[in-house]
Amino acid sequence: MRYISTRGQAPALNFEDVLLAGLASDGGLYVPENLPRFTVEEIASWAGLPYHELAFKVMRPFVAGSIPDADFKQILEDTYGVFAHSAVAPLRQLDGNEWVMELFHGPTLAFKDFALQLLGRLLDYVLAKRGERVVIIGATSGDTGSAAIEGCRRCDNVDIFILHPHNRVSEVQRRQMTTIFGDNIHNIAIEGNFDDCQEMVKDSFADQGFLKGTRLVAVNSINWARIMAQIVYYFHAALQLGGPARSVAFSVPTGNFGDIFAGYLARNMGLPISQLVVATNRNDILHRFMSGNRYDKDTLHPSLSPSMDIMVSSNFERLLFDLHGRNGAAVAELMSAFKASGKLSVEEERWTEARKLFDSLAVDDEQTCNTIAEVFAKTGELLDPHTAIGVYAARECRRSLSTPMVTLGTAHPVKFPEAVEKAGVGKALELPAHLADLFERPERSTVLANDIKAMQAFVSEHGNRGKPL
Numbered sequence: 001m002r003y004i005s006t007r008g009q010a011p012a013l014n015f016e017d018v019l020l021a022g023l024a025s026d027g028g029l030y031v032p033e034n035l036p037r038f039t040v041e042e043i044a045s046w047a048g049l050p051y052h053e054l055a056f057k058v059m060r061p062f063v064a065g066s067i068p069d070a071d072f073k074q075i076l077e078d079t080y081g082v083f084a085h086s087a088v089a090p091l092r093q094l095d096g097n098e099w100v101m102e103l104f105h106g107p108t109l110a111f112k113d114f115a116l117q118l119l120g121r122l123l124d125y126v127l128a129k130r131g132e133r134v135v136i137i138g139a140t141s142g143d144t145g146s147a148a149i150e151g152c153r154r155c156d157n158v159d160i161f162i163l164h165p166h167n168r169v170s171e172v173q174r175r176q177m178t179t180i181f182g183d184n185i186h187n188i189a190i191e192g193n194f195d196d197c198q199e200m201v202k203d204s205f206a207d208q209g210f211l212k213g214t215r216l217v218a219v220n221s222i223n224w225a226r227i228m229a230q231i232v233y234y235f236h237a238a239l240q241l242g243g244p245a246r247s248v249a250f251s252v253p254t255g256n257f258g259d260i261f262a263g264y265l266a267r268n269m270g271l272p273i274s275q276l277v278v279a280t281n282r283n284d285i286l287h288r289f290m291s292g293n294r295y296d297k298d299t300l301h302p303s304l305s306p307s308m309d310i311m312v313s314s315n316f317e318r319l320l321f322d323l324h325g326r327n328g329a330a331v332a333e334l335m336s337a338f339k340a341s342g343k344l345s346v347e348e349e350r351w352t353e354a355r356k357l358f359d360s361l362a363v364d365d366e367q368t369c370n371t372i373a374e375v376f377a378k379t380g381e382l383l384d385p386h387t388a389i390g391v392y393a394a395r396e397c398r399r400s401l402s403t404p405m406v407t408l409g410t411a412h413p414v415k416f417p418e419a420v421e422k423a424g425v426g427k428a429l430e431l432p433a434h435l436a437d438l439f440e441r442p443e444r445s446t447v448l449a450n451d452i453k454a455m456q457a458f459v460s461e462h463g464n465r466g467k468p469l
């Protein structure tokens with residue numbers, strides 16, 4: 001499989017190289033040159049497979065030519081073997097034809113484990129084969145950092161540095177990062193805010209001299225492998241609910257448009273998906289696009305669902321590429337105009353095309369808390385605030401009551417106690433068994449000034465299993 005850039009200028013890469021690439025050299029994002037397509041009969045024959053075997057069927061074409069089948073099967077069995085629920089992504093019924101797919105049974109209790117557990121193992125496999133090492137530097141305001149650290153902790157060939165804003169992440173989220181020890185794991189608390197952390201990561205990609213030739217790898221959702229891993233659970237849900245003989249609809253709590261874009265790809269690969277609901281919080285740039293063809297940058301509004309507090313959605317460009325007939329030059333032009341003005345809209349017929357599949361809703365904090373309380377009272381299912389936004393939007397936007405509607409349960413409620421307590425059901429919160437002693441574990445992190453030179457000096461001093469690069 002070959003991968004091409006959404007801006008049409010960067011060279012095409014194979015899977016191995018796209019795994020190690022960040023942004024394409026032309027500023028675009030990598031996408032498959034040709035999407036694999038499965039027949040309905042083929043998809044139907046996968047019913048009843050264990051999750052890791054289904055994952056092999058769905059992802060095999062994407063890694064073809066880079067990873068032999070037997071090795072890929074083993075990697076997938078190891079990856080999904082660490083999940084605490086034997087179904088990996090169990091479905092819970094909320095109401096007639098209404099479901100939540102629980103994607104939070106991985107080590108760090110959010111759906112990001114599905115991709116980052118796999119990414120760590122893929123990186124280590126490819127790097128061992130090449131005899132190379134890499135450094136990861138990532139910024140986090142919460143879920144990504146812990147999932148990336150958990151995904152890379154056993155990698156022999158990866159040193160990971162995660163920057164978080166000092167004293168500005170929740171205690172559960174901080175502890176999920178700082179209680180994991182290893183000579184290749186480095187938590188840095190920056191005396192600044194999340195944007196400062198993110199800016200440092202971006203600038204480090206632009207000027208990599210401090211890495212002395214070691215390659216820098218991205219772990220945010222611009223990395224293609226993350227999107228790829230998320231396609232699988234759409235197939236998993238549909239097969240449980242009568243697909244592919246029957247269509248299924250999904251509602252997806254959305255920030256950077258990575259998770260829902262995977263659903264869009266699943267549909268283009270042949271899975272009958274009749275509707276995708278983009279569920280956002282007050283940070284609703286995607287809702288403004290889907291409802292009115294206006295993708296306009298706004299200021300940041302902190303919310304009770306902080307993992308979706310974004311101003312722009314990095315993966316939206318991948319959808320724009322398809323909406324423009326995969327014309328890289330047109331996307332490059334659109335994105336440079338957006339960079340200059342902070343505004344973007346597309347031609348009417350392209351927008352209408354998107355609206356055939358996508359609906360959207362922005363949900364505020366009060367509606368979020370009300371949904372947590374109501375669903376808990378009626379079903380006993382305790383939703384985290386992101387999932388609650390998905391459920392609320394699913395109910396408002398669904399097109400057909402006879403089509404199963406599945407909301408992606410993106411995080412465990414214990415990660416976001418503030419919203420659950422505001423909803424009046426905080427008493428029900430409980431840490432799962434493997435994290436029961438989280439608040440007693442020792443922590444390790446380094447506090448650094450809000451200064452990119454200090455951060456980069458720290459990386460060069462510790463980037464080779466704790467030793468200098």
Ligand SMILES: *Cc1c(COP(=O)(O)O)cnc(C)c1O
Pocket residue numbers: 110111112143144221253254255256257258259260307308386410411
């Ligand atoms: C990352 C995250 C999201 C948003 O996912 P995107 O792929 O960025 O759209 C939603 N909910 C939770 C809990 C998350 O951690």
